[in-house]
Amino acid sequence: MADEDVIDLDELRTALVRTCARLKVFPLPGVVVLPGTPTPFHVFEPRYRQLTAEALRGDRMLAVATLASEEGATQDRAPIQPIAGAGFIEEAEELPDGRFHILVRGLARVRLVEELENGLPYREFRAELLEDVYPPAGSAALLRQRRALEACVLQLAEVLPPESGAPQLAELAARTPSASTLADLVAAAVVSEPDKRLAVIEELDVAKRLDLVTGEVASVILMLSQGRTPSA
Structure with a gap:
């Protein structure tokens, strides 16, 4: 970078x-x-x-x-x-x-x-x-969803080996001020299937994008917990 x-x-x-x-x-x-x-x-x-x-x-x-x-x-x-x-x-x-x-x-x-x-x-x-679309109350209204995504990234870092880059992603997520940027950075690192990445780039509503990416990270964690490998 x-x-x-x-x-x-x-x-x-x-x-x-x-x-x-x-x-x-x-x-x-x-x-x-x-x-x-x-x-x-x-x-x-x-x-x-x-x-x-x-x-x-x-x-x-x-x-x-x-x-x-x-x-x-x-x-x-x-x-x-x-x-x-x-x-x-x-x-x-x-x-x-x-x-x-x-x-x-x-x-x-x-x-x-x-x-x-x-x-x-x-x-x-x-x-x-x-342009990104934020709630009427602004980025402050996204605090709950932001914390949910950060928590998922931390959990992902706990189940993946350090060489995966997940710990660095968790650190980056914690110091990324923009909720929009946070969702995109995590999606770029974790979401691999083309149709799902396309859904992320098409979603202008930042709240919905945060929920979408959080769901994808949670799915990866679930697959890893079941001993399955996420598709690359």
Whole structure:
């Protein structure tokens, strides 16, 4: 993870708002990038190598969209899920043959509103930034749900070995001030099934998202207690 002290997230979100007028989209089967979390990618297809190169020459912004079906991976303009995770390329390594290793840091949820004609092999969309929805009383009204999720993460750390990263996740959860960010960070670490990760990114209501992620963590704990291995 890059040093967050040198990352101006407000500045990056402002840049993302500008980019939403013509946002580069990297569609993949079963992949969801959640805000606040880093995701590594190996970019090898020529069209996405071009997308990456163009993004690196510009503001480094892109969205990772989830294909509606795995069959879409071989299609040029396959249907995609309308809610996606947008972020910026935090790290990039170009290999001698033109492939890239990149690390995308999720910034926000976006709705892909309209695909734009660009005459390029990769896709661009007009998008809109999506904001979290809090209860009328604000984040203070989420204290009970936040504590429930933190308790589940602590319990998960007790049943998993230290090398799993669960203790570090519990520490991170305890010092994450935003309930929205907390739900996304835990989901990124614990929720592995694509449809459930998609449900997390599609949920704008922070209270419902906290409940959703808490339920998923509780399910993992239950499976571990029964001697079953959660699906990866």
